[in-house]
Amino acid sequence: MKIELFYAPGCERCAPVKAELQAAAAMIGDVEWYEVNVLDSLDRAVELGVLTLPTLAIDGELVFAALPTPVQLRQALLKRIGHD
């Protein structure tokens, strides 16, 4: 699975949660983690429908309305691999 965390440089809300989310994703196993600066990848962000920051996409899909908690992310990832 591919996770993209869309953020803007200088975002103070992003840094504290980023490490926790990445750790939650790593516990699942086969997960690729990407951090996407929207200013460098505006087209990609628009393609996925990113309107607010920070936000997170799983396999190119914005699964959450807002940035999830590590527990919500873990549940979503487990559901995707059929372990819910």
Place this chain on the structure above:
Amino acid sequence: MLTIGKLALAGNISADALRYYEREGLIAPTSKTDSGYRLYGEDAVRRVRFIQHAQACGFTLAEIRELLLLRQSDSACCNDVRQRAIEKKLQLAAKIRAMQTMSAALDRLIVECADGAQPVDECPILAALEQVDVDTERTP
């Protein structure tokens, strides 16, 4: 102090628009005359220009109200404003993309209508638009 007329003149805006800004919580008179006429401080001109510039960048009045609050907040920093500017840019880019899609759809319809002398009831553009309506109605 400025009357609403003088502020409107200085800000190149109508008095009605200023009253609308007031109803939206963007600007407020500093005081009123004994007769009830609004009076504004000199900083009101800067505030009106701020609102106009922000509108020109695509911010809604509600968003501008937040920007004005941020401007007055001791705990806010430039990154808070920057974040809003980046999110606005994302919204604008999404709208541009949607409009490009609409424009491309129109291009296809225009190409289909090669013979402009056809009667209206044979117009392929109108026929295609009707077809879209039928498809939409079939969508559950």
